[in-house]
Amino acid sequence: MSDANIIELRNATKAFSRIPAFKNVNFDLRKGEIHALLGENGAGKSTLTKVMAGVFKLTEGKMTFDGKDVSFSTPAEALRAGIAMVFQETNLVPAMTVAQNLYLGEEKMFNRLRGLYIQARQFLAGMGFQVDPTAQVSTLGAAHKQMVEIARAVHHKARVIIFDEPTATLTPEEKSHFFNLLQRLVKEGIAIIFISHALEEALAVADRITVMRDGEIVASGDAKGFTRATIVQAMVGRTLTETLHGEVKRTARPYGDKVLSVENLSCAGLVRNSSFSVFSGQVTGMFGLVGAGRTEMAKVVAGLLKRNIFHGGEIRLLGKSVRYRVPRPAVRDGIVYVTEDRKFDGFFETMTAGENLQMGELTEGANPVSMVSLARARQLAREWGERLSLRQISDRARMIELSGGNQQKVVIAKSLIQKPKLVIFDEPTRGVDVGAIVEIHQLIGDLADQGMAVVVISSYLPEILAVSDRILVVKRGRVVEEMMLSEATEERVMFAAVH
């Protein structure tokens, strides 16, 4: 135990129903430092920080905070001790004002709003935040919401603030403002952990960097000791460098028939007058920042948006004008959408893998027999299990007990059983282990080779570059740029997406 450390984790392991999210991790956070936590999706960064913030409890190992052994059972307990976490999706109450959110949970019995606003205004001004304390949180932009979260953490006298991907939704100006703010917090002696996918930020801002892969810490040290190349190498290991980072030059597949064409599509404020086409035998990548409207475009096409917020435009499937209000006819006509949130609308958790696949078969486009049998479900599980190398699935295991990678493969297989003409993958490798990522990318390529039209939506640039033949860049609800694989570089795509 060194005095310089405010948080120490020793031999820490966290497992969810015996699947470890991270294991045997030793981690130090020094007082007053900015510590960047890097790693691929599913590497265990979020879970590690959530343990520190009291969201989860360690399965094994111990954690000390300021020299004392601690084990928080709730985030509130961690916050009281002095550890605050700012989550990816903010934890503010949207219907309340900024001031109410700031003092949430400590209202006096007779709450005077005016006093609250005066107090909040002084507090925010003291931190140099230009946020109106009477504004309703739902009306604020991402950057302002983050400011409120930070103000709340500081108000609770947090000594450690953890940020989960704080910059993902910020514009470049907002980012620089955010990093200035971090410096100010550090001057006040607050230690900061931030999780990020953007390596340049980590290199520029952090004092120290820790890289995780597959639930283990693979590199940790002073930021000065790292370069972009060494971080990437640590992040992806040897297995991924070839497929993910284009060291093996691919040639783009040629254009097939025009399967989908979208013209001047608008819906609510999310998609604005957007036009694009998708061709068979080709992978079309859709890149954009979170909230750019990619998912919404896909969902309008597949008939998934719940309310009728269609504001015009035309969608043509194989030249025929279509407009789906529910997914059923879209699936019947051959458009399937593989969800970005498989837990929410991807799989049936109490059913086995085979039964899940059978649900795909029972849709109208596939083979809606009126009599079903368990034997057929098991047969489907075997067939697709082999094809997608699902590992160690017992016939009776429920979906909820499978690893993220296996769950994702089952969701994909369920869609492919529906004999689609056009498959839309939304973040196909989110929360999936590294081995499965490579396999899913290969599968996506195979589908295009077989002549299917494939769309891949991803916020992860290397993924887009690894799988796409043609890249559409989406910004603020519109496809703003289209480029072929040969013209695309990380810099070019990112430039189009943010400016």
Place this chain on the structure above:
Amino acid sequence: MELAGSGKSDGARMGIKMSQELVVVAISVILFIVFSATLNNFLSQGNIIAILKNVSILGTLAVGMGFIVVGRGIDLTMVAVMVVGVAFSIWISTWGVDFTLAVVCGALLAAAIGLFTGIMVAIAEIPPIFATLAIASSVYGSGRIVFASDVLYAPSNIAWLKFIGSGTILGIPMVVVIFGAVAALMGFFLRKTRFGRLVYATGDNPNAARTTGLPTRPIIVTQYVLSALIAFTAGIIMLGLVTGIDTRLYNSSLIYDVLLVVVLGGIGLSGGQGGVRNVIVGTILVGILTNGMTILNFSYTSQNLIKSVILLGALAIDAIINPRDEQTSQSGDI
């Protein structure tokens, strides 16, 4: 990271499920033995037949309710549909309509109410507990205004109705045969047909069912139509047994007994789990319990109190065994 899905935890989960069912069976057996030993009339032939007859109405209703609950719904209209559907049949038969035809009309009315409920739940997307609560009162209220009297008696000369009430097949009372047939049919429906699988899928995860392209709305509407028809069938059983229908039954605790059977039997209120077997197990336990308490001369009020406490306990256990969202959602994402 491929440690998932080994047989062990699968077995453990099944263990919980199985033991819930087994516990209910064990309690039923123990109660049966205790009542047989301590109560004079309990083991008499007359009483056993009384248990079976009472149970068949409750059980039939519970098959319908269980079917809805598997699809993550709840149908509080069942008792209202039962009394109003049957009373309607009797009412139009008093105009001189042939009784059998009148029963068919009653069944159509029940189906129409079910259709309306289904549309309210599936298309207007009103949470089923509120939609069915409101529709139940409306149906009962309209019935009372139209029929003008609380108790309606069936014509006494209907042969098939007498046969339902007192006939037997191979020594088994006809009412029990009907309950068995409804249960067997439902079991087949749920386990073997596409429609049954779709009900489980909708109950397990309605969003996934929708995204997968399953016809979720037609499934839900069909479910409520079927449960209304099953409620009507239960009403016909009752009419056979007591030759009349008391519409005030709607104000009794019958609907809670039905829920008690379903939850006690082990059909999780979070949907997607359980089946007809659970309904039968729950029906037997509640049947024995009610009968024993009646022989012991417990007042109606104290019987209700005991059953309510059991229902509360069963709901609490259900919430722990089949958590919805919070706890399960933590294990999927790493």
